[in-house]
Amino acid sequence: MFIVFEGIDGTGKSTQVKLLAEAFRAKGREVIVSKEPTDGPHGTRLRESAVSGRLSEQEELDLFHLDRRDHVENLIKPALARGAVVILDRYYFSTMAYQGIRGFDPAEIRRINEKFAPPPDLVFLLEVDLDTALSRIGVRDGQANAFEQRDALQKCHDVFASLQDEFVRRIDAGKTPPEVHEEILQHFDL
Numbered sequence: 001m002f003i004v005f006e007g008i009d010g011t012g013k014s015t016q017v018k019l020l021a022e023a024f025r026a027k028g029r030e031v032i033v034s035k036e037p038t039d040g041p042h043g044t045r046l047r048e049s050a051v052s053g054r055l056s057e058q059e060e061l062d063l064f065h066l067d068r069r070d071h072v073e074n075l076i077k078p079a080l081a082r083g084a085v086v087i088l089d090r091y092y093f094s095t096m097a098y099q100g101i102r103g104f105d106p107a108e109i110r111r112i113n114e115k116f117a118p119p120p121d122l123v124f125l126l127e128v129d130l131d132t133a134l135s136r137i138g139v140r141d142g143q144a145n146a147f148e149q150r151d152a153l154q155k156c157h158d159v160f161a162s163l164q165d166e167f168v169r170r171i172d173a174g175k176t177p178p179e180v181h182e183e184i185l186q187h188f189d190l
């Protein structure tokens, strides 16, 4: 089973990833938890660029794709092949949103990714209003980084909101973390 969490910064994805992983492990399932950008060489460069100065649009898009190719080949596909539950904090829907707002066509980004990246079984789209997201980012980082400006987040939210796939589950992430976790658990037979 391949599960992805998406949403703008400050929606609490990483907390929910951890809670869901624990729930599967408690039932004896092997769970692989990961995130994008990864801690590999391309992902590390991307994270550094958020602080040290943003790359060109094209360079950034290429790096997210290189990072994802490595992730798919080295971690995601092998884990799924042996029957593990794979839970990701962000995947190609984030590229559609965040690079989409830098001038690329989200539909085209999606086509590129679906040539090499397997589609998930479920996408939990965590939704909060912008002020909640911004205040959470502020509490977490002290200062919003270049990725995390209000206007950009609004536009990313709009791209996520436009996803129409049957595997998307919209979750009200304005509630407390345990409440959000309970809502997510309703989608499984655990």
Ligand code: TYD
Residues within 6 Å of the ligand: 009, 036, 037, 064, 089, 090, 091, 092, 094, 095, 096, 098, 099, 147, 148
């Ligand atoms: P984030 O999940 O916020 O990581 P952390 O909290 O550990 O810093 O991800 C970092 C940023 O990367 C986030 O603002 C969204 C951005 N991003 C893209 O622009 N494109 C992508 O394809 C992905 C996966 C992330």
